[in-house]
Structure formats: C-alpha cells, structure tokens
Amino acid sequence: MSTSKVRSRSTKRRNDEQQQTNVQNKITTNLSGEKILFPDEYSTKFSPAGIHVVFADTSSEEAFAAVTARGPIVFAGSSISTYGTQAACCQYQLPLSVEKKTNNHKSYMSVNMAALGVIVDKLVAFWKVPAARKKFPWIFLLITVLGSILKESELVPQTYFSSSKNVLNVYFVKVSWGWTLLLLTPFLLLSNSTIRRSYSFLGSRLLSLVVATFIWYVCTASFFYIEDVTGACFEDDALSIIKKDLTSKATCRQAGYRWQGYDISGHSFILSYSALLIMEETAPMAFLKTANLSALNKMVLNLLYMALNLIMIMWVWMFVCTSVYFHDPSHKLLGTTCGVLSWYITYRFWYLKSWSPGLPPQQQPKKQKQRA
Structure with a gap:
C-alpha cells in the first residue's frame, strides 16, 4: 500500500474523530459569536440518519450558510421555538465510519440480549417441569450420601476444591446468604410488583425473605452452640492434650489451639437451603415471559434470573465438594x-396456610390455595 493512501486514511480518521468530538462538545457559535449549549434532547439523539441538534439562531438562509461553512450541517426544516428562543432545526450528518460503529454497537447489544432471552426461556421451561422441582430437594440428600461414601473410601483424589481456601469458598460460600439475598431481593421486588401492583402482596413476598433469614440465623447459631457444648480444646491435631481452661471454640482458636466438637455442616445446610429458596422465589418468571414489559424491565429481569440460576449451580457444585x-x-x-x-x-406446609406470607405466583395443584 502506498504511503499516500496510508496518509489519506489516517487524515480521514482524524477528521472523523474531530467531527465527532465537535458534536460531543455540544457547543457552537452563532453569528454574534455567542457560545450556545445544545439542548441534550437533540444533541444526544442518535439515529441512522445522524445526530439531531438545535442551533440557537434565526432561520434565515444566510445564518445557515455561515453554520454550514464550519462543517457538514444540512438544513432539515423550518424554524422551531425551543426554550422560548427562536431556533432552527438542523441535522448533523455523522461521518460514515462513526455511523457504522454506532450501528455495529447496537447490533452487538441486540444479539447479546437475544441470546440471553433464549437461555432464560430454556431455564424457565426446565423449572416449569413438575418432576424437576419435585426431585430437586432429594438430590441434596442423595449427594450427601454418595459424597460421604466416596470420602470415607478415599476414592476421590485431592483437587483445587479440596482446599477450603479455594476462591469459590472464600468469596462466595462463606457469605452465601449475602449473595443469595443480594440477587433475590431485587428480582423479588421487580417480578412481583409487575405481576400484581399491591403493597400488601409485595410485603408478603418480602416477609418470606425475612422468614428465611430468621431460619438461617437460628440454624447457624444452633450449630455453633452445639459445637461449643460438645467440644473440647486440644493443643494439636493428635488430640492428646486438653486445654481445660479454654471452654469455647472462639477462645480456643484464638489461642492457636484446635477445638474438637460435634460440627454440624453449615455448608450443607446453607447451600441446600439457598438453592431451594431460589427455586421457589424465581417461579414467577414463568408468568413474566408472556407479560407486557418495557425493554429495560425485561432486560433487568432476564439478567437477574440468569444470575440466580448461575449462583444456584455454584451452590450445588460447592455442595458436592463439601x-x-x-x-x-x-x-x-x-x-x-x-x-x-x-x-x-415453609414452602410445602406453612406457606399454604392463610396466616402465612403465602407462596410466590406459580403453577400449583388445584387442591392448593395461594394467598393473594
């Protein structure tokens, strides 16, 4: 390629970038030399034809001639009145390279959103299958039994996930309840308010998260208490010398020793409970796929639903590792x-009663009654 062609393309690229910068600055000069700020509603409205702007000027052809001399401005119509000032409506024709880049970005976003929608449809279809929802709780019990057999028989080799310092355990599982609430709360608020615009209904759905948090707190606190009252402090892993003056796990570990008690698996509890909670509270998505939603609400719901399913998969995987x-x-x-x-x-007994927070909107057997 000749040097002149390279120089020509480089010059054209710089010119295009400069023209785009001029538009983004949103400032022009009228005949009197006064600096004018473009109204945002015009200066940021992109379309295939270009970007629409308004010049605070008269609608005379002489004024437009002066403006046109500074760049590719095209007269697009008669004068209009904006903010009480006589203004002329113009159209700034974007350079072809800039216009193409904008259209490519829109196409890229459209493809991504379409792909996300397809994945969400597949997930919704899966969780609508009664057998999947019915058997999901039993999977955790089955994994516990089979996993325990494999551990005791030492058939599974040590891997990255056999260390409690793996990334998923440190940054996700140890704060798993926080992650579950962080994603589930906005989904619950947006999905249920879309289905039924009632403060009492939305309050009852939020109450289900309060109940779940109470259960989480009581169970984990009970596990810690049981480990304290059934344990003792030892100097080393051999469990040979007992430190009788240290009577709790916290003080024992703070002193650098090892506490040995009946350690009910908090991981097994919280991971199974969180996954089952997500399964129940994301059920309204089956209704929302056919609801008349704005593009923004639909995108946010799809992203939250996808994130909740991903974190559910993570909980199941870490449950297997545990x-x-x-x-x-x-x-x-x-x-x-x-x-x-x-x-x-909660979900198979108490929430079926009239004096409970009630179930989230979902397909249920006819004999079940759902509280509004």
Missing part, C-alpha cells in the same frame, strides 16, 4: 436435613 471432601457423614447429613426440612416446613 460432601466429597469435608466433615463426617453424620455432620453433613444433619446439615442437609436441616436445609431441606426448613424449605419443606
């Missing part, structure tokens, strides 16, 4: 039972 690599079998079985039982008591 079952295979950590805790004694009875510790895991009791923790999992607490998680599944907490879900069952």
Whole structure:
C-alpha cells in the first residue's frame, strides 16, 4: 500500500474523530459569536440518519450558510421555538465510519440480549417441569450420601476444591446468604410488583425473605452452640492434650489451639437451603415471559434470573465438594436435613396456610390455595 493512501486514511480518521468530538462538545457559535449549549434532547439523539441538534439562531438562509461553512450541517426544516428562543432545526450528518460503529454497537447489544432471552426461556421451561422441582430437594440428600461414601473410601483424589481456601469458598460460600439475598431481593421486588401492583402482596413476598433469614440465623447459631457444648480444646491435631481452661471454640482458636466438637455442616445446610429458596422465589418468571414489559424491565429481569440460576449451580457444585471432601457423614447429613426440612416446613406446609406470607405466583395443584 502506498504511503499516500496510508496518509489519506489516517487524515480521514482524524477528521472523523474531530467531527465527532465537535458534536460531543455540544457547543457552537452563532453569528454574534455567542457560545450556545445544545439542548441534550437533540444533541444526544442518535439515529441512522445522524445526530439531531438545535442551533440557537434565526432561520434565515444566510445564518445557515455561515453554520454550514464550519462543517457538514444540512438544513432539515423550518424554524422551531425551543426554550422560548427562536431556533432552527438542523441535522448533523455523522461521518460514515462513526455511523457504522454506532450501528455495529447496537447490533452487538441486540444479539447479546437475544441470546440471553433464549437461555432464560430454556431455564424457565426446565423449572416449569413438575418432576424437576419435585426431585430437586432429594438430590441434596442423595449427594450427601454418595459424597460421604466416596470420602470415607478415599476414592476421590485431592483437587483445587479440596482446599477450603479455594476462591469459590472464600468469596462466595462463606457469605452465601449475602449473595443469595443480594440477587433475590431485587428480582423479588421487580417480578412481583409487575405481576400484581399491591403493597400488601409485595410485603408478603418480602416477609418470606425475612422468614428465611430468621431460619438461617437460628440454624447457624444452633450449630455453633452445639459445637461449643460438645467440644473440647486440644493443643494439636493428635488430640492428646486438653486445654481445660479454654471452654469455647472462639477462645480456643484464638489461642492457636484446635477445638474438637460435634460440627454440624453449615455448608450443607446453607447451600441446600439457598438453592431451594431460589427455586421457589424465581417461579414467577414463568408468568413474566408472556407479560407486557418495557425493554429495560425485561432486560433487568432476564439478567437477574440468569444470575440466580448461575449462583444456584455454584451452590450445588460447592455442595458436592463439601460432601466429597469435608466433615463426617453424620455432620453433613444433619446439615442437609436441616436445609431441606426448613424449605419443606415453609414452602410445602406453612406457606399454604392463610396466616402465612403465602407462596410466590406459580403453577400449583388445584387442591392448593395461594394467598393473594
């Protein structure tokens, strides 16, 4: 390629960038030399034809001739009145390269949103299958039993996830309840307010998260208490010398020793309970796929629903790792039972009663009654 052609393309690119900068600055000079700020409603409205701007000037052809001399401004119509000032409506024709870049960006976003919509449709279709929802709780009990067998028989080799310092455990599982609420709360607010515009209904749905948080707190606090009252402090892993003056896990570990007690698996509890909670509270998405939503609301709901399903998959995976690599079998079985039982008591018993927060909108057997 010749040097002149390269120089020509480079010059054209600089000119295009300069023209775009001029538009973004949103300032022009009228015949009197006064600086004028473009109204945002015109200066930021992109279309395939270009960007529409308004010059605070008269509508005379002489004025437009002066403006046109400074750049590719095209007279597009008669004068209009804006903000009490006589103004002329013009159209700034974007350079072709800039226009193409804008259109490519829009196409890229459209493709991404379409792909997200397809994935969400698949997930909604999966969770609408009664067998999937019915068998999901039993999967946790099955994983606990099989994982415990594999751990005790030492059939599974050590991996990155056999260390409690793996990234998913440190930054997600240890604060799993926070992650669950962080994603579930906005989804619950947006989805339920779209389905039924009632403060009492929305309040009842928020109350279900309060109940879930109370269950989480009581169970985890109970686990810590049981470990304290059933344990003792030892100087080393051999459990040979007991430090009788240290009577709690907190003081024992603070002194650099090891506490040995009945350690019910908090991971088995919180991961199973969080996953089951997400399954129940995301059920309204089946209705929202056919609802008349704005583009923004639809995008936000799709993103939240996708994120909740991803984090549910993460919880299941880390539940598997807990079952295979950590805790004694009875510790895991009791923790999992607490998680599944907490879900069952609320969503399969209490929430069917009229004096409860009620179930989220979902397809239910005819004999069940859903509270408004």
